[in-house]
Amino acid sequence: MLIALVAFVVLRAAVVPRSFGQYGHYRGAAIPEIAARPIAFAGHDTCEACHTDVVDQKKQGKHIVVPCEACHGAQARHADDPASVTPPKLDTAVLCSRCHEANSAKPKAFPQVATADHSGGLTCDTCHQPHRPKIDMQPETKPATEAKK
């Protein structure tokens, strides 16, 4: 009987993970293991620490609320090693339409266009600067309706 009990205790100690039951009915060590995974998206605070000129541009338009990696993709590797990891050039024809292509399910107040009609085949950055998308209009080029206001 004693031998069986000792065998059980020894076997249990060998089989059950050390941290099992630390926080509940699971392996407590799994929590730091999952937390240790490396990140892919650096976060806009990291981007803005270096690219202050872009932040200044964005502050002038509505895209100030758009996080950098929403368009530029995951940039943690670039943030770790800016010299050798360069972000790829972006295709505005694809990127802009992802958000701004007209769709009846989008909020009504959100700016939307039917790109085929709107741009006449030109890429978006022909007219719009992505970090500050509103086009500056000279007074003489303003539409009549807007000039009356």
Next chain:
Amino acid sequence: MDITRRRLLMLLPAAAVAWNYVQAGTPEASPNYKLTEHWWAMLIDIPKCIGCGSCVRACAEENDVPEGYYRTWIERYHVADWKIEKPEVESPNGGKQGFPPNEIGGKNFFVPKLCNHCVDSPCTQVCPVGATFVTPDGVVLVDKSYCLGCRYCVQACPYGCRFINPKTNTAEKCTLCYHRITKGLTTACCEVCPSGARQLADLKNPKDPIHEFLKTHTVQVLKPHMATGAKVFYNGMDGSVR
């Protein structure tokens, strides 16, 4: 005190438990991160969602989600004027590449979905080996090295948020980017959301703006009748959303 056979038998189980405890140590997720100081949740503002799919793409890249599987996805609802109880729901490729235009009448809107990180999760209750659990800071996680791949949890989740990873044959789900939030960052989906439709929230932080938002808005959770204690709060959710 004499050690009799009876006393030795009584002491052995207690000694085994004590030995386990001593060996366990006190692992923390990150050096400065305290598990007991947080209680994570998410706020989804449906009227702000533009269905761009940024969250789905970011989640896949951040967490190495296999192609064709989704830890988060977007659904487009179409509720015809005369068919209010039977909405048409679609989610092509999880909304990863956005949605094709649909200029139709009725009510149309997007609903982002993910694991609701329930307090009383049906998925954790059915796991036969303790491979899935709610952490002390309120996140439902899967211990891949302990999961058998029995699929009980996949069936138990009322929100369809779990799947079996075809590479590892273990259960997989949204971790609320646990590797990010424990480092002081927000989740990948919240990080890239261009319209602010998704917000990570810490319910234990009295300064978190979610408290003011919950006070001033009518907020719901998915399937409240399931009493799962879901912690993904939806603002502006239509009654047709399932």
